[in-house]
Amino acid sequence: MVRRAWLLLLCAALAAARECIELTLSDKSILTESLFNGTIIKLTLNDTIEDTPRYNILDIWDRFPRIVVPKNGTSEQCRRDSQRYVDSLEKLELWALKMFDATAKPPSGILSGNGNQYGDFDECLSVDGSVRGKYCLASLEISFNDLKYNHIDSLIHSGHxxxxxxxxxxxxxxRYSSLLWGVCIPSSCSSFDLEEELSQRLADLGMTVKVHNTMCTVKNRNRPYSFGKTLSITFFLAVILLLSLGTMLDDGKEGTTNFEKLLNAFSLKRNFKKVFDLSDAPTRVKGVDAFRGINAFALLIAHKSMAMAHNPYVNKVEYSAVFGMPWAVIGRSAILYTDSFLYLSGFLNAHNLLQDLERKGTIDVKNRLIGRWFRLFPLFLSLMLFCTYILPDVNNGPQWNLVVEEHSRVCEKTMWKSFLFIHNYFGFEEMCLTHTHQLGMDMQLYVATLPLMLVLVRSRTLGLSLILAVAVASTVLRYLAVHWYQISMFVYYGISVQKLLDAARYSYILPTHRATIYLIGVAMAYFMRTKKLNFVLSNTQVRLLWAACFALAAFTIVSPYEMGLEGYQYEPEQAASFATYSPILWGLFMCMAHWAICNNYAGLGTAIIELPVFKFFNKISYGVYLTQFPIFFYNVGVQRHAEYYSPILLVHAPEMLSILVISILTTVAIEMPFNQVYRIYFGKSQNKLKDK
Incomplete structure (x- = not known):
């Protein structure tokens, strides 16, 4: 012992002088700290004494706590329960063993991305004796100060x-690159108690800890019963009652009174028949169904890839590697698919308004706005009420509080903004159902289109000049916003969560920044409706036209591929250029392809464009758009364990089937009936508006 003490003192002195010496020890490795500079000195058999980091990389595995309990909790009850847990664990009592067993442990495969460990959610909540179990999902972050550990840092954090x-x-x-760690603690302890305990025990390992209060769950926790919940249940019961009465009393005849027509509107037999009726509507515009279907599927896959980033995988590094490949640019350019919907919305809005002007010489603004409201709001409201007050009580899971209940809490506070269709002006952080930002933009652009079309019809020169001026202004705003806020409309590799949120707040969800391609659609509708683009092409010219279309589309999608590669360093000019030219080039591609289809220049592609599946999808597209994210997040919330990542999960059959079925049900049970209610009670036997 005397010899060891002298050796330790010698090591401390040598460390202070930054010298090295060979020592042979007969015992196990010794770890000590220099009194002079706090350097950790590790002595092992036949090893060289040298300065090392504050922690050894292997300490993350060796010293990570297996038993986590807040023995120094802020409440007396927490401290007593924590000590009881430790004492009972030593006695091998079953409830304590369950709490220990339910807490995550360092696994194999961390360098393959297997760092998110849920533990056992259900086992923790099953502890219900003298001490009840509380499941908390902590967020951990490892910091490596030494550059030589950069590659290890990347692997542990799944490639960032x-x-x-x-x-x-x-x-x-x-929170993709944060490690999620499931911990089972006594229910009397708070998230703050656990955060303090983990922070103290993991600080020496270079780890930062955050335990959000919303990420803790206890069994049979009762949510407060609110007026909103009562209203939601009443609303859905009323809809179910109307659907039941309408279906049972439907005799196949048209109603003569408004009440009979109302019941017929809620007849599931009638609505199912309509939704599967694939005959052409009189107001149908060729090509719109195919454009909408293809872009909706592409956007669905892009949204799914983002939802998948919430999930733990045993090979999460491979997930990052796949989305860092050049071909992944197809998904990273997802903004182009939303631009397609803006083009279609601008085209169809202008097309329908021009029809009104041709028939009546004016636009019935009041009925147009009411019709638009009935087209969008009932299904939108139903989804908000369901996700806010009903869905949180349906199930649970490790991330349920994050992806389901947190949306519910945000919606309770900010739903009124969605009622007014102004929710897209407040950023994703405080937006109810963030994927619905497009509805706000679409409604605002629709309202702006009404006076614009009146100007365009009365003065072609003034109207087109106004469209061009606004489109240029929108383009300039995008360019300046990207430069000023250092953001990107392209999801480049290694982008931070904060930059994604900033991009949404300062450009992506603002109609003033997205108006360019919408106005391209408006102008295209005007030129096609007024037959300004009627000319005949030869076969060679048609081939050249389609070659130009595909080249334009391919260039727009692929041009920023370098930004999607691993190791990319953000460049403002490159990001600003893409934000500037992409809507213009994509809009030109949409115009050229749309014109060719409408003028029967699609050739063999006509058979594909006219496939019945596109007509069917067009009828349920609004339901697909609204319901996909709640379904994605439901599946994220209930997932209990890490699975093996494979690209096939992007089109996971059960999930896609669920979206299809639920979209059909919401269409026939809510969207179609309320559209019919508008026709009944506002006295306008109008053709169904297809200007979504």
Whole structure:
């Protein structure tokens, strides 16, 4: 012992002088700390004494706590329960063993991305004796100060595909590079108690810890019963009653009174027949169904890839590697698919308004706005009420509080903004159902289109000049916003959560920044409706036209591929250029392809464009758009364990089937009936508006 003490003192002195010496020890490795500079000195058999980091990389595995309990909790009850847990664990009592067993342990495969460990959610909640179990999902972040550990840092954090920290919001954009760690503690302890305990025990390992209060769950926790919940249940019961009466009393005849027509509107037999009726509507515009269907599917896959980033995988590094490949640019350019919907919305809005002007010489603004409201709001309201007051009580899971209940809490506070269709002006952080930002933009652009069309019809020169001026102004705003806020409309590799949120707040969800391609659609509708683009092409010219279309589309999608590669360093000019030219080039592609289809220049492609599946999808597209994210987040919330990542999960059959079925049901049970209610009670036997 005397010899060891002298050796330790010698090591401390040598460390202070930055010298090295060979020592042979007969015992186990010794770890001590220099009194002079706090350097950790590790002595092993036949090893060289040298300065090392504050922690050894292997300490993350060796010293990570297996038993986590807040023995120094803020409440007396927490401290007593924690000590009882430790004492009972030593006695091998079953309830204590369950709490220990339910807490996550360092696994194999951390360098493959297997760092998110849920533990056993259900086993923790099953502890219900003298001490009840509380399940908390802690967020951990490892910091490596030495550059030589950069590669290890990347592997542990699954490639930093999306860079996050433990304080980032996670209910919309995932805290991708934070490690999620399930811990079972006594229910009398708070998230703060656990955070303090983990922070103290993991600080020496270079780890930062955050335990959000919303990420803790106890069994049979009763949510407060609110007026909103009562209203929601009443609303859905009323809809179910109307559907039941309408279906049972439907005799196949047209109603003569408004009440009979109302019941017929809620007849599931009639609505199912209509939704599967694939005959052409009189107001149908060729090509719109195919454009909408293809872009909706592409956007669905892009949204699914973002939802998947919430999930743990045993090979999460491979997930990052796949989305860092050049071909992944197809998904990273998802903004182009939303631009397609803006083009279609602008085209159809202008097309329908021009029809009104041709028939009546004016636009019935009041009925147009009411019709638009009935087209969008009933299903939108139903989804908000369901996700806010009903869905949180349906199930549970490790991330349920984050991706389901957190959305519910945000919606309770900010739903009124969605009622007014102004929710897209407040950023994703405080937006109810963030994927519905497009509805706000679409409604605002629709309202702006009404006076614009009146000007365009009365003065072609003034109207087109106004369209061009606004489109140019929108383009300039995008360019300046990207430069000023250092953001990107393209999801480049390694983008941070905060930059994604900033991009949404300062450009992506603002109609003033997205108006360019919408106005291209408006102008295209005007030129096609007024037959300004009627000319005949030869076969060679048709081939050249389609070659130009595909080249334009391919260039727009692929041009920013370097930004999607691993190791990319953000460049403002490159990001601003893409934000500037992409809507213009994509809009030109949409115009050229749309004109060719409408003028029967699609050739063999006509058979594909006219496939019945596109006509069917067009009828349920609004339901697909609204319901996909709640279904994605439901599945994220209930997932209990890590699975093996494979690209096939992007089109996971049960999930896609669920979206299809639920979209059909919401269409026939809510969207179609309320559209018919508008026709009945506002006295306008109008053709169904297809200007979504």
């Amino acid at each position: 595909y999306i860079r996050s920290n433990v304080t980032d919001m996670g209910h919309r954009v995932p």
